[in-house]
Amino acid sequence: MTDDGGLRARKKEQTRRLIADTAARLFGEHGYDQVTVVDVARAAEVATQTVYNYFPTKQDLVLDRDDEVRERLVALVRDRPAGTSPAAALRDAALAEVELTRTRTTAEAHGDLSALCATSATVRRLALESRDRQADALAAALVGTDPGLGPLTAKAHAAALVAIFQAVVDEVGRRALADATPDAIADDLVPAVGAAIDDLDRRWHA
Secondary structure, three states: OOHHHHHHHHHHHHHHHHHHHHHHHHHHHHOHHHOOHHHHHHHHOOOHHHHHHHOOOOOHHHHOOHHHHHHHHHHHHHOOOOOOOHHHHOHHHHHHHHHHHHHOOHHHHHOOHHHHHHHOHHHHHHHHHHHHHHHHHHHHHHHHHOOOOOHHHHHHHHHHHHHHHHHHHHHHHHHHHOOOOHHHHHHHHHHHHHHHHHHHHHHHHO
């Protein structure tokens, strides 16, 4: 990539990050349903069309990494070593979601997906629809790595796996809105998530 190309890419990522951070702040302050794309554009001091260029719909401002996350989880399950359960393959990813909590300030946490799921029925519905897509993709990956696994059984395993990730979102959001500190939230959730992963791992091998 040329220097000019690299500079353009960095500027595009800066603009994208500015818009996303501005939207999160406004959602945290006023609520997802009360904030419009125009509000985000004005606060970020960019044109409304610029927001749409990066985030085609308002929901993309909170779920813009949906495809990326789903593909990453599928890859972890699909490429797991022989003898490794799907739960064990996703252990590090699940714990990383918890540890990410530590990097956010209290104000940032209020505008995060976790808190928005707790304060907006719209965002929670979008998040659950995203989890269902993840479960479908993981079920397909499970059947692909274990052809003897029935489709319904695969979907049940996949649903249990994504339920752990959604449970993290729900608990982080609930506790963030109650003004628990990021470290306190993570300290409590790390062993809980580990225990849930261990339980699914044992059930898979059984």
